[in-house]
Amino acid sequence: MSSRPSSRREELTRVALRLLEEEGPEAVSTRKVAHAYGASTMAVYSEFGSLDGLVVSVVEQGFRLLGAELEEVGASDDPVADLRRIAVAYLGFADARPDLYRVIYAVSPLAGRRQTGDQLLLGAAAFEVLHEAVRRAYRAGRLTRATPYSAAVEAWVSLHGLALARLSGYLDEMPPLEGGPLALLHTLLLGLGDAPERIAASLSPGG
The missing domain is CATH 1.10.10.60 (Homeodomain-like)
Structure with missing residues (x-):
């Protein structure tokens, strides 16, 4: 060829x-x-x-694909509703591409290689989509506690943990979460200062 x-x-x-x-x-x-x-x-x-170079290229491409999925959400007048859509897109990517998701986040090694150091930062662009939505929520006065960066990290950690729990099958064996898979996001938003009634409106499917 x-x-x-x-x-x-x-x-x-x-x-x-x-x-x-x-x-x-x-x-x-x-x-x-x-x-x-x-x-x-x-x-x-x-x-x-080397094979290591190919592995890095696969991880880079995986994060580009994830970032593209998140960017498709776009920005609306309701940044918290955008966070819901980003969360749905993120979890959907993990569900649809489980092996790729585990590899890009160093949960599973690829070709015996597990990325470390700077390679773990290859997902910065995908994270930035989430970070920008969180910043907009602060600018809109919806979130008032902590800082946009720490809030974005907390949101990502929650989504990442939920994605892995779903992929592992643990949640299949447990009672369903009250409020569905986005219950963690609801709790996080409350802790960051958003009003319960506004959260409910933004996190509804039509929000």
Whole structure:
């Protein structure tokens, strides 16, 4: 398969991503990716330097896909309703792409590699979508306690924990959450100073 170097890099990343999602993390190896691409293992090494480089590229692409899902929510006149939609999109991504979600957040290693240090910050752009919605909620006077950054971190930790609990199957064996999966968001908003009646309106499906 002949391609320009840049497109070859992108295609190898797509192949690795497809193997990850169709066969699981154990399917991503230099040999399998090269074979599925239709080239020798040298194609992987020449583009990425090592399997580690390919893993980083897959993680970057995974976060781009997550970020695109969150950005599709857009901004409305109700930033708290936007937070609900972001939460739904985030949990939906994790549910639809469980292996990719676990890999990008270093829950599962890919090809025996678990990202550390700066690699864990590759999701900053996706986090920024959530952070900006939280900042707008503060500017609108809906949230008054803590700071926008700490509130955004708390919101992400809540969503991340909920996503993992859902993926693990734990929640399937427990009584359903009162208020549904977004009950944690409701509690967080209360703690950050929003009014109960406004939260209820914003978190309703039509909010």
